[in-house]
Amino acid sequence: MKLETTYKSNNYPIIIEHHALDQLRDYIKNYKDIVLVIDQKVENEWSHITNFIATEYEAHKLIIPSGETTKTLAFYEETIESLLSKQLTRNTCLIAIGGGATGDFTGFLAATLLRGVDFIQVPTTILAHDSSVGGKVGINSKYGKNLIGAFYRPKAVIYDLNFLNTLPYSEILSGYAEVYKHALLNDIESVNHIESQYPDEQALKSLNEIEYYLYKGVQTKLNIIVADEKESNVRKFLNLGHTFGHAVEYKLKIPHGHAVMIGIVFQFIVANITLNKSFDVAHYVNYLSDLDYPLDVINALDFEPLYQLMLNDKKNDEQGVQMVLLNDIGNPVVKHIDYTTLSQAFETFKTYFNK
Amino acid sequence: MKLETTYKSNNYPIIIEHHALDQLRDYIKNYKDIVLVIDQKVENEWSHITNFIATEYEAHKLIIPSGETTKTLAFYEETIESLLSKQLTRNTCLIAIGGGATGDFTGFLAATLLRGVDFIQVPTTILAHDSSVGGKVGINSKYGKNLIGAFYRPKAVIYDLNFLNTLPYSEILSGYAEVYKHALLNDIESVNHIESQYPDEQALKSLNEIEYYLYKGVQTKLNIIVADEKESNVRKFLNLGHTFGHAVEYKLKIPHGHAVMIGIVFQFIVANITLNKSFDVAHYVNYLSDLDYPLDVINALDFEPLYQLMLNDKKNDEQGVQMVLLNDIGNPVVKHIDYTTLSQAFETFKTYFNK
Numbered sequence: 001m002k003l004e005t006t007y008k009s010n011n012y013p014i015i016i017e018h019h020a021l022d023q024l025r026d027y028i029k030n031y032k033d034i035v036l037v038i039d040q041k042v043e044n045e046w047s048h049i050t051n052f053i054a055t056e057y058e059a060h061k062l063i064i065p066s067g068e069t070t071k072t073l074a075f076y077e078e079t080i081e082s083l084l085s086k087q088l089t090r091n092t093c094l095i096a097i098g099g100g101a102t103g104d105f106t107g108f109l110a111a112t113l114l115r116g117v118d119f120i121q122v123p124t125t126i127l128a129h130d131s132s133v134g135g136k137v138g139i140n141s142k143y144g145k146n147l148i149g150a151f152y153r154p155k156a157v158i159y160d161l162n163f164l165n166t167l168p169y170s171e172i173l174s175g176y177a178e179v180y181k182h183a184l185l186n187d188i189e190s191v192n193h194i195e196s197q198y199p200d201e202q203a204l205k206s207l208n209e210i211e212y213y214l215y216k217g218v219q220t221k222l223n224i225i226v227a228d229e230k231e232s233n234v235r236k237f238l239n240l241g242h243t244f245g246h247a248v249e250y251k252l253k254i255p256h257g258h259a260v261m262i263g264i265v266f267q268f269i270v271a272n273i274t275l276n277k278s279f280d281v282a283h284y285v286n287y288l289s290d291l292d293y294p295l296d297v298i299n300a301l302d303f304e305p306l307y308q309l310m311l312n313d314k315k316n317d318e319q320g321v322q323m324v325l326l327n328d329i330g331n332p333v334v335k336h337i338d339y340t341t342l343s344q345a346f347e348t349f350k351t352y353f354n355k
Numbered sequence: 356m357k358l359e360t361t362y363k364s365n366n367y368p369i370i371i372e373h374h375a376l377d378q379l380r381d382y383i384k385n386y387k388d389i390v391l392v393i394d395q396k397v398e399n400e401w402s403h404i405t406n407f408i409a410t411e412y413e414a415h416k417l418i419i420p421s422g423e424t425t426k427t428l429a430f431y432e433e434t435i436e437s438l439l440s441k442q443l444t445r446n447t448c449l450i451a452i453g454g455g456a457t458g459d460f461t462g463f464l465a466a467t468l469l470r471g472v473d474f475i476q477v478p479t480t481i482l483a484h485d486s487s488v489g490g491k492v493g494i495n496s497k498y499g500k501n502l503i504g505a506f507y508r509p510k511a512v513i514y515d516l517n518f519l520n521t522l523p524y525s526e527i528l529s530g531y532a533e534v535y536k537h538a539l540l541n542d543i544e545s546v547n548h549i550e551s552q553y554p555d556e557q558a559l560k561s562l563n564e565i566e567y568y569l570y571k572g573v574q575t576k577l578n579i580i581v582a583d584e585k586e587s588n589v590r591k592f593l594n595l596g597h598t599f600g601h602a603v604e605y606k607l608k609i610p611h612g613h614a615v616m617i618g619i620v621f622q623f624i625v626a627n628i629t630l631n632k633s634f635d636v637a638h639y640v641n642y643l644s645d646l647d648y649p650l651d652v653i654n655a656l657d658f659e660p661l662y663q664l665m666l667n668d669k670k671n672d673e674q675g676v677q678m679v680l681l682n683d684i685g686n687p688v689v690k691h692i693d694y695t696t697l698s699q700a701f702e703t704f705k706t707y708f709n710k
Contacts, residue, residue, distance in 0.1 A: 143439040149469075150505065
């Protein structure tokens with residue numbers, strides 16, 4: 001499957017297929033220099049592939065620490081100086097092979113090397129489908145994630161699904177949270193469809209048809225981002241589950257997607273209280289627990305520190321905590337939620353695990 | 356005087372006037388946070404002004420090392436972390452008060468802080484008129500100048516000519532080289548006009564009417580850059596005098612503009628040889644010597660090391676040294692020049708100082 005972004009300019013293709021890497025040649029044949037920037041964990045599993053590409057295209061190979069640990073200013077400095085020592089010209093393409101963090105880091109390198117060179121993303125995780133649109137690249141500051149960065153689009157995203165075969169289940173769960181979130185932002189049919197495709201852990205592990213859901217996820221995110229260019233604030237919808245999720249993630253240091261799923265359930269509870277909705281929270285708790293999301297970790301948490309973390313969220317304004325809530329499936333709104341409501345929702349959430 | 360850039364989008368005003376700073380308010384009234392990034396030397400002379408602005412707009416003040424010494428990765432890291440510690444939002448404007456280096460550094464901070472915040476340039480040197488168009492921002496690598504950076508435009512350039520009153524003459528000379536270069540790229544009338552305005556050191560020191568020539572210089576550069584968006588390579592014309600000039604600058608560590616003027620004279624000699632022109636080289640040697648440019652430093656140089664430096668220039672390709680030559684005043688061309696011609700021109704250049 002292939003789709004093309006629909007920005008006003010600087011569009012790029014996103015190819016989502018098994019063996020998509022076979023098409024890499026079409027996108028890199030005209031560059032003088034190619035640099036593969038590869039996550040260490042991916043290199044451990046797939047060096048036969050990365051070596052093949054390096055030989056085939058006479059590319060430099062640069063192995064970087066796995067995940068977020070690579071996104072420091074110190075490592076950025078070391079890496080960009082090392083790239084510059086190779087006397088690269090602006091006719092260079094960096095190819096990020098790894099998850100979201102590898103893409104963020106490589107994209108920021110590309111954005112700032114010689115005032116900007118091209119880059120291509122080769123995502124190797126499910127979660128990375130989320131960062132394959134949006135053009136956000138960057139590294140972390142000691143004051144927070146992604147605070148140093150740019151908006152800089154890749155020339156292509158080449159999503160070779162073969163890489164997903166070696167993903168641990170925990171990584172699958174983390175990525176599935178954003179896929180599921182995109183279904184919730186889309187419509188009720190999308191949600192029913194994905195839940196019936198992946199009713200339990202065994203089904204999700206198989207990753208059958210995942211290409212369809214990645215495609216839909218990318219498309220949903222793209223539609224929102226392009227709409228945001230005209231109507232500001234729509235982009236905030238993508239934070240569904242993230243306000244509470246980020247607080248839990250920060251507190252418990254659990255994978256991003258696990259925390260986002262907890263945030264998504266929390267959001268249903270808040271919507272029931274504050275928007276007078278009657279979402280079937282038990283359904284979501286049961287479904288996600290069947291998939292093995294550790295929702296019950298919230299039993300070990302206190303509200304007060306989470307509230308303080310929610311207040312620090314950079315999407316807030318002077319009026320306090322802002323959340324994305326579903327008015328209905330596929331129909332998100334952004335609302336300020338007061339302390340009492342948040343606290344009440346938190347206690348309600350805990351009751352699902354105290355039976 | 357005021358002009359507006361003529362890019363396809365993201366245009367900005369360039370105001371060139373005495374007391375232009377009085378108009379700063381119009382451009383910064385809507386920001387939540389303002390940060391003044393000030394060159395140490397400027398702060399030494401003009402702290403009464405910068406303090407006034409800081410108080411008036413409740414701005415943070417950040418004093419940075421003077422000139423190119425500020426443009427290191429280490430200092431970038433220190434500065435961006437310090438800015439992030441202030442919990443700035445994206446509704447922040449950085450104001451660069453200083454010369455070209457201050458603008459380059461501040462622009463790169465702005466380009467990468469929180470994925471991009473606005474910035475305004477307040478140039479305090481003549482040379483900085485050159486970097487007020489073109490959108491180039493960046494810092495230096497240990498492998499060369501400006502190798503880490505981005506294309507990122509300011510929201511406004513506010514050129515308050517009062518700052519020029521305290522410029523040392525050496526700085527005036529360095530800036531005048533680019534002003535004069537822009538006249539050479541423009542037409543013969545511009546050159547005659549500027550030479551009669553500034554026939555000698557005393558006249559140039561007065562900086563009478565400099566606002567007109569800065570305006571013309573900015574306009575010439577802008578025209579070339581905008582033309583380059585359609586017809587690639589026109590931008591190279593701006594390197595007039597820079598191929599040989601950069602080599603001399605690197606070798607002797609003299610100010611940029613002094614070296615560029617030497618490069619401009621060299622270029623006339625090469626044009627006479629290779630394009631069969633009859634530029635009056637003695638006229639340029641005499642005029643620029645009267646202004647006190649140290650043209651005779653080339654007497655102390657050998658050709659071979661300069662040639663090696665010219666070969667390293669990043670504008671070259673496989674065919675060797677590329678130079679911008681004037682076919683006529685106002686009519687530049689880009690040509691590959693061979694070793695023999697360059698060497699011959701170099702020896703000819705020396706004869707002007709061996710009489």
